[in-house]
Amino acid sequence: MAQAMKNGRATCSTCGKESIAYKCGGCSQDFCFSHLGEHRQTLSQQFDEIETDRDQFHQALVQQKETPKRFPLMEQIDKWEEVSIKKIKQTAEECRQKLIEYKNKHLIEIENKLSQLTEQLKQSHQENDFNEIDLDRFKTKLAKLAKELNQPPNSMIQQDSTSTLTPIPTLQPHSSKLTRLCAGKETCTRIMSL
Known part of the structure; x- marks a missing residue:
């Protein structure tokens, strides 16, 4: 020894x-x-x-x-959830309105193109002035319009990385002993901060 x-x-x-x-x-x-x-x-x-x-x-x-429900900060979390859901619903409704506006503009454009095609068809039919090349051109234009109707250009949902939601508040331990015991430990940090 x-x-x-x-x-x-x-x-x-x-x-x-x-x-x-x-x-x-x-x-x-x-x-x-x-x-x-x-x-x-x-x-x-x-x-x-x-x-x-x-x-x-x-x-x-x-x-x-x-007593998990009686935790003092539970009300703050509930309020945060309520406000966040309200913001999400508001944002979703704004997106729906923009999508409807976009769709309506897109349909008007297709309708105008269809009117032009209809006029070309009427004129060619009235004058009896068309051949296989004209028929292929009319078919191609009509197929293109059908594709535009079913697949609007640049239509996709992109998620914005800048969120309009306020992050949930971080909880801080109040007991200095808990702080000392938890300092630097990843699992304890996860328990103490949401």
Whole structure:
């Protein structure tokens, strides 16, 4: 258990005296016999503090599990949800209106093109002036109009990366002991902030 430095002695890190010393396996410091006990007592006190902190954390966890709906910030989250849903519905309605406007403009354009084609067909029929090339051209124009009717150009939904929603507020722990226990631990951070 004791490690000899020179002549079987080492300097105690607490009192600085050279004597038979015992090296601590945790901090690697040397202690004389009387200060070794004090060092162990300090370690025991620190261990007791950790157990007390764990007990307090366990009690807070049990309380949260027993009354999740009565958590003080639950109202804030409910209000955020309500406002966000209202904004989403409003944005969706605005998008529907824009889509209807776009569709109506698109249908008017197709209708105008169809009127032009109808006039060309009437004129060619009245004058009895058409051949296979004209018939292919009329068929192609009509097929193109049908395709435009079924697949409007540039019609797709793009999601805007800049959201109009306000992000949910981040919760901060109120207990300094919880902060100390959770500092730097990813899972604890996820529990403490939404």
